[in-house]
Amino acid sequence: MKHLTIDGHSFYNMIVNACNRLEEQKEFVNSLNVFPVPDGDTGTNMSMTFRNAVLEVNGSKNSTIGEISKKLAKGALMGARGNSGVILSQILRGISNGIGNAEIVDSEKFSHCLMEGANFAYKAVMRPTEGTILTIIRSAGESALKSDKTDITELLEEVCKFSEETLNRTPEMLPVLKKANVVDSGGTGLLIILKGMYEALKDDLKVELNGEIKTSKTVKTAGVNVDEEIKFGYCTEFIIHSNEADVTEFRNDISKIGDSMIVVNVDDITKVHIHTNDPGLVLSKAVKLGELSKIKIDNMREEHREVLGLKTEAEEKSGFNEVSTENENKKYGFISVALGEGISNIFKDLGVDRVIEGGQTMNPSTQDILSSINEVNAENIIVFPNNKNIIMAANQAKELAEKNVYVIPTTTIPQAITCLAEFDYDGEAKDNIEKLSDAIKNVKTGSVTYAVRDTEMDGEVIKENDILGLVEGKIKKVGNNVYEVCEEIIDSMIDDNSELISIYYGKDSNKAEVDKLVKKLEEKYSDKDVQCSYGQQPLYYFIVSVE
Numbered sequence: 001m002k003h004l005t006i007d008g009h010s011f012y013n014m015i016v017n018a019c020n021r022l023e024e025q026k027e028f029v030n031s032l033n034v035f036p037v038p039d040g041d042t043g044t045n046m047s048m049t050f051r052n053a054v055l056e057v058n059g060s061k062n063s064t065i066g067e068i069s070k071k072l073a074k075g076a077l078m079g080a081r082g083n084s085g086v087i088l089s090q091i092l093r094g095i096s097n098g099i100g101n102a103e104i105v106d107s108e109k110f111s112h113c114l115m116e117g118a119n120f121a122y123k124a125v126m127r128p129t130e131g132t133i134l135t136i137i138r139s140a141g142e143s144a145l146k147s148d149k150t151d152i153t154e155l156l157e158e159v160c161k162f163s164e165e166t167l168n169r170t171p172e173m174l175p176v177l178k179k180a181n182v183v184d185s186g187g188t189g190l191l192i193i194l195k196g197m198y199e200a201l202k203d204d205l206k207v208e209l210n211g212e213i214k215t216s217k218t219v220k221t222a223g224v225n226v227d228e229e230i231k232f233g234y235c236t237e238f239i240i241h242s243n244e245a246d247v248t249e250f251r252n253d254i255s256k257i258g259d260s261m262i263v264v265n266v267d268d269i270t271k272v273h274i275h276t277n278d279p280g281l282v283l284s285k286a287v288k289l290g291e292l293s294k295i296k297i298d299n300m301r302e303e304h305r306e307v308l309g310l311k312t313e314a315e316e317k318s319g320f321n322e323v324s325t326e327n328e329n330k331k332y333g334f335i336s337v338a339l340g341e342g343i344s345n346i347f348k349d350l351g352v353d354r355v356i357e358g359g360q361t362m363n364p365s366t367q368d369i370l371s372s373i374n375e376v377n378a379e380n381i382i383v384f385p386n387n388k389n390i391i392m393a394a395n396q397a398k399e400l401a402e403k404n405v406y407v408i409p410t411t412t413i414p415q416a417i418t419c420l421a422e423f424d425y426d427g428e429a430k431d432n433i434e435k436l437s438d439a440i441k442n443v444k445t446g447s448v449t450y451a452v453r454d455t456e457m458d459g460e461v462i463k464e465n466d467i468l469g470l471v472e473g474k475i476k477k478v479g480n481n482v483y484e485v486c487e488e489i490i491d492s493m494i495d496d497n498s499e500l501i502s503i504y505y506g507k508d509s510n511k512a513e514v515d516k517l518v519k520k521l522e523e524k525y526s527d528k529d530v531q532c533s534y535g536q537q538p539l540y541y542f543i544v545s546v547e
Contacts, residue, residue, distance in 0.1 A: 001204040003152045005104040008068050010200075012061040015072060016207040018196030019054040022047045023210065025192050032185035034176050036451040036462055037470070038539045041389070042185040045082030045363055049089060050193065051209075052079025052365065058209055064103040069096035077396070078367040084133060084186040085363070086392040087121050091137050091190075094120030107147075107155050114159070115141030124392075131173030133186030139166040140194060156198040163191050180455055232258050232275040235298040235349070236282055240270040242290025248529045250289060254282050262349065262421075263531065271421050273349050294425075332425060332432075333378030336416055337364060337386045340537030343413055343504060350420040353378070359537075363390050369397035373405055380429045382436075383407045384416035388473075404429070408436050411473075412445040413535075414502055414545030446471045446489040448482055448542040467541075482509065482541045483517045490521065493546040494528075501528055504535030504543040 003010065022029075022043075029043025056075025057068050073096035076089035097120065098113030099105060105113065118138040128134050143162035149155040167187045171178040200207060236258075247270055251263040258276030270289075276282055279297045286292055334352040338344045339359035347355050354372040358364040373381055381403055385394040388411045398405040406429065410416045419436040427435075451466040460478055462468070469477030469489035476492055479485040490501060501521060505514045518532045535543060 001153060001202060003201055004150060005106050006065065006110065006152055006201070007104045008063045008065045009061050011065045011068055012057065012063075013205055013207045014197040014200045015054055015057070015068075016209050017200035017205055018193040019047075019050050020207065020210045021196035021199070022050055022189060022192050026189075029185050029189045029192070031453070032182045032188055034180045034182065034185075035475075036453050036455045036457070036464075037449050037468060038452050041082060041363060042084045043189055045085040045389075046088055046186065046189040048365070049076055049080050049082075049085030052076065052367075053089070053092060054209060055079075064101075065105060066099050066101040066103065069099045072096065077400075078365065078370070080366045080393055080396060082363040082389045083392050084189065086366070086396055087124060087133055087186065088190070089366075089396075090120045090124040091117040094118065107150050107152050110152055110155065111141070111144035111147065114144045117141065129174070131170040131177060131187075132184050133190050135170065135173065136163050136167055136184070136187035136190045139163050140190075153198070153201045156194070156201060160191065160194050160198050163194060167191055179457060232277050233299060234277065234279045235273075235275055236279040236296075237271075237273045237349075238283065238286065238295040239293045240272065240286050240290045241268060241293060242270065243268045245270055245289040250285065251529065251531070253285055257281060261531075262346065262417075262533075263529075330378050331380065332423075332429075333376035333381045334384070334420065335369065335372045335376060335381065336384040337390055338413065340504075340506065340535045342534045342536035343543075346417065346504075346533060346535075347420070350417065352384075352420070358390070359387050363387065363393065366393045366396045366400065369394050370400055373397060373401045373403060379404060381405045382433075384410045384419065386410050386413050386416050406433050408433070408440065410440055412443070412545070413504065413543055414445050415440040415443045417502070418443050418545075418547065442547060444472065444493045444546045446476075446486075446493055446542075446544045446546075447540050448486045448489070448544075449540045451478075483513050486542045486544065487517060487520065490544055490546065493544075494525065498525075498546050499528055500545075500547045501525065501530045502545045502547075503530070503532040504537065505532065506535060506537045506539070506541050506543075508538070509541045 026043035026047040029046065030041060033042060053072045053076035057071045060068055060071060073093040076092045080086045080089040094117035095113045098116035102109065118141040121134055121137055122128050125134065140159050140163045144155060144159050147155050147158050149158060167183050170184040170187055174184065177184060199205065247263060254274055255261055257278055258274040262273040263270065272286065274282060283292065283295070335354045335356065336347045336352045337356045337358050338347055339357060344355045344357070353376045356364045356368055356372055369383065383394050383398070383405060385391045385407065391407065391409050394407045398407050408419060410419065418439055422435065422439050424432055424435070447470045449468050451462050451464055451468055453464050455462050457475055460475065462478055467479045467482050467485045468475055469485040471489055471493060477485050477488050503518065514532065518530060522530045537543065
């Protein structure tokens with residue numbers, strides 16, 4: 001159908017149809033992920049971002065195109081997930097900026113809006129890479145500006161054709177795409193959106209939004225899980241100041257009288273956290289190593305009863321009511337992204353105020369992170385994204401927040417744990433941020449997962465379901481035994497300066513085999529501290545680090 005102009009009603013149907021098409025094809029977009037690991041979430045992130053944007057305008061079909069585009073941009077900004085989602089939100093923001101307060105747009109105006117979308121997207125990325133979604137939106141804008149079509153339907157047809165030709169050339173622009181024999185996934189998602197808009201305009205469709213949107217879950221870390229059976233009742237935390245503390249022997253000693261143990265040594269400071277039934281015994285062992293400070297002991301059974309609304313007779317008679325510190329303004333607050341109940345609990349034990357469930361395959365949105373920021377009452381709020389695909393959304397939330405927020409660009413769980421262990425609560429924010437930014441550089445991180453498809457990378461033939469060992473995000477080992485692969489990547493990470501090996505095993509790992517691996521590593525690296533925790537993370541059999 002011919003359209004010399006498009007109004008709000010037409011634009012509404014265009015974006016709703018595009019949203020539905022992207023939802024239908026998101027798994028195909030996911031399948032184009034270059035790495036054969038179960039993190040192919042570009043399609044999911046773009047679909048959820050765009051759906052959040054469209055939900056913002058749902059029911060606004062009688063509004064002007066300017067009003068709809070502004071709401072669309074706002075919804076995308078708040079719902080942006082992952083790098084592809086953040087870039088998509090900036091594209092929509094640029095398009096909205098180009099439309100302004102217009103009631104209708106013609107082909108010339110629409111062309112400039114597409115180019116404005118490209119301009120905003122490029123500005124949002126510190127180091128733009130060609131052969132990605134950025135290239136596709138720029139190609140769309142440039143082709144639109146060069147076109148002499150006055151019919152917007154014909155214009156969009158040309159734009160889609162030119163964008164698809166550009167997408168098919170992305171393997172020539174990015175060697176990694178060529179090696180994997182795929183086109184860019186983000187660019188594919190954008191092309192689906194453009195084609196969905198063209199289809200609605202061409203066929204004059206009247207479209208309703210399909211499907212539902214999922215949201216990330218934020219966990220308040222104050223208190224305890226009311227469904228959790230408390231085996232060890234006292235959460236015990238303290239610091240040992242000593243230059244000569246035998247951390248390995250101390251850790252092995254107290255491991256017999258508690259669980260949820262974390263013992264981290266940095267120079268002359270050792271931070272200790274443990275759940276135990278005898279905090280006095282733990283402290284008596286610790287004081288033999290050096291001076292103790294910042295001792296904190298919480299009765300978790302008492303907290304558990306308070307959550308349930310129950311009290312012992314002694315507690316009732318005492319008339320003592322502990323004052324909640326939930327609303328007290330403190331100097332520092334922490335937000336961390338994590339996937340896996342065990343890892344979430346570790347962050348809770350290290351003092352994180354809000355844990356946002358997410359990570360691989362489920363990146364939290366800008367709104368998820370911003371909501372957590374708003375819930376934390378602190379002078380300085382520090383966010384740990386723990387995934388390279390979440391950093392942009394975290395920074396976007398920081399810009400939207402009306403609080404003093406710092407984003408530490410952590411790309412792995414162990415980096416955040418190290419940051420928390422080294423944090424100086426008495427220090428100034430600026431000094432802490434510099435310290436943490438340096439600290440993450442000293443953490444080597446590896447992981448063990450499985451291949452989701454056949455491929456070839458760096459001359460290595462990979463078959464679906466092969467066990468993959470990654471170090472700093474790069475495939476270093478391909479095998480068929482989870483525990484052997486884990487041992488081999490740890491071996492490759494060890495050097496003369498290594499002191500601590502941390503292991504977080506996933507919910508699909510076998511505890512008996514994990515124990516064998518830990519024992520073997522302790523014997524092989526007797527001069528190093530080996531710590532193992534049940535992370536309960538999905539998809540990844542192991543997350544490991546060496547410091």
